Amino acid sequence: MAGSTKTNWFAIWVSVAIVVVVAVVIGVVVWMNNAATDPGTRPEASNVNVETGAITVGEGTGTIATYVDFMCPICNQFEQLYGDAIDEALADGSASLDIHPIAIPDSRSQGTAFSTRAANAMYCVAVEDEDKSLPFLRAMFENQPAEGTAGLTDAQILDIAKGVGVSGIDSCVTDGTYSKFVTAMTQKTPASSETGRVGTPTVLVDDEIISLTGDPATDITARLK
DSSP states (O other): OTTOOOOOHHHHHHHHHHHHHHHHHHHHHHHHHHHHHOOOSOOOOTTBOTTTOOEEEOOOSEEEEEEEOTTOHHHHHHHHHHHHHHHHHHHHTSEEEEEEEOOOOGGGSTTSOHHHHHHHHHHHHHHHOGGGHHHHHHHHHHTOOOTTSOOOOHHHHHHHHHHTTOOSOHHHHHTTTTHHHHHHHHTTOOOOTTTOOOOSSEEEETTEEOOOOSOHIIIIIGGGO
């Protein structure tokens, strides 16, 4: 009949199906992004900044911030070379230390996610006994596994914690209580202004990323005066 129209229900349903699929895809992408940044359980303690992930040691006028990974060999070298200068700054009150335990090379520990497990343990210790935060960090580097190995087991990490006087954190370590928090905080690591890349160790003095020359007096001490 002239002038009549037929409703193309097939085209309509196809269009509706496409819209639904697109909505689902968008929902999945949003969910994945949220999951990647979900901080999970937060390490609630007076010495931990849950917004930045910093574990603070000392109450100095300036601030030294270090972003370190327990499987990073250069982080260990940094600790060996700059540890005394940091201790002096903490002792004379010229700086406090903000430790950011992060996890970048999890893929280099044969599937054991050692970097994340070690950083999680750092938060477990900080929450349990803030005075043991720095001793635990240094003990972990003293027992640092080589890159490419499976890293330390949870039992070995707990033994290191006990060695510096911290116990009662077994479930926190073995359950990975703060693992999601470690992942979320790792994403907040500042990138180098020179390369635009994130690496470890990343060191800031009074909120300014510094280039490490190997001279603690120039890189840290002089900047705090």
